[in-house]
Amino acid sequence: MKAVRIPEANEIEIIDLPEPEITQANEVKVKIRRVGICGSDMHIYHGTNPLATYPRIVGHEVAGEVVSIGENVKNVTPGDRVVIEPITYCGDCYACNRGRPNVCNEVSVFGVHEDGGMRESVVLPEEQVHKVNAEINWDEAVMAEPYTIGAQATWRGNVEEGQTVFIQGAGPIGITVLKMAKLRGATVIISDITNERLAFAKENGADYTINPSEVDTVTTINEITNDEGANVVIDAVGSTQTFELGIEVASAAGNVVLLGFNATPSAIAQMLITKKELTITGSRLQTNQFGKVVELINEKKLTHNGLITHKFPLSEVKEAFKFVEENPSIVRKAVITFD
Ligand SMILES: NC(=O)c1ccc[n+]([C@@H]2O[C@H](COP(=O)([O-])OP(=O)(O)OC[C@H]3O[C@@H](n4cnc5c(N)ncnc54)[C@H](O)[C@@H]3O)[C@@H](O)[C@H]2O)c1
Ligand SMILES: [Zn+2]
């Protein structure tokens, strides 16, 4: 079978590997149909993801079809459409025992710490595959993993009906946060420095948009919220400035959720945090979000609606990475097809 491998930073190759076979009774063999290209795949490609090791088969946004199952597998049968949950963990540490295995010390992400889904077939334990309805097309199914990131962020921020949520960044992650916040019944303000991305956010349910390079964000949020501030701020940019701004525009008793992996410190005074009694949380990957997201996809309440802008066959994966890299203004999400 063919697989896409990053042998070392800035190189990409299509290699031939032996077909994987089921060896354990709890395993499922999946024929891959779609794999999304994510910002983190680009970081692995460029050698700027500190968690990745090489050589690496990338791909953690994966949808495919079950082709065979081990004898103890109960929840899927051959022919089922599935999406892959890309994390494994120890099950034994403090975080795992707290129901937060996504931040297990030994967490291993499919396509980052271990070989992922950008290959024609993969064998995984049953727990890592989630069945989607047969009528859900592959382009909808492949978005499940990105939606779980938005689901996690809105869960970490306790987003509730009636709240005003301010999302910074209308990239693919900001859009998944937007979709989940709207499904939770919030009023959503979203910012981006690109008007095209803001227009797309508006089409996907944003109530208000802000371009911080054109208007003052603090003033605009105060106007929208009658000086209350945003009840939940979710940072899907991850710059030092967006963290600082988030603390500033959060309402009293508000939540600030961070998604970025920026290692540069922000300048944040205690005063605002204490005075407003803010809750600041990180949100990493997801925990227990696949079930809910798959249900929403099955109910067609979560649809990509133009989020997938480009598709490339496996044979053109090099061109795909190059295109994504060179065209950030027109690519929202590109996917590799295995038809
Ligand atoms: N925690 C997690 O589990 C997780 C998972 C995936 C991605 N991420 C992180 O989420 C962030 C967003 O990911 P993405 O793939 O959508 O990235 P992206 O680069 O496609 O999107 C970021 C968007 O932010 C906009 N932006 C830049 N500066 C801004 C500013 N000052 N104010 C408002 N908008 C601004 C950009 O124009 C762009 O549209 C990244 O930091 C990424 O590392 C986190
Ligand atoms: Zn991703």
Ligand SMILES: [Zn+2]
């Ligand atoms: Zn653990």
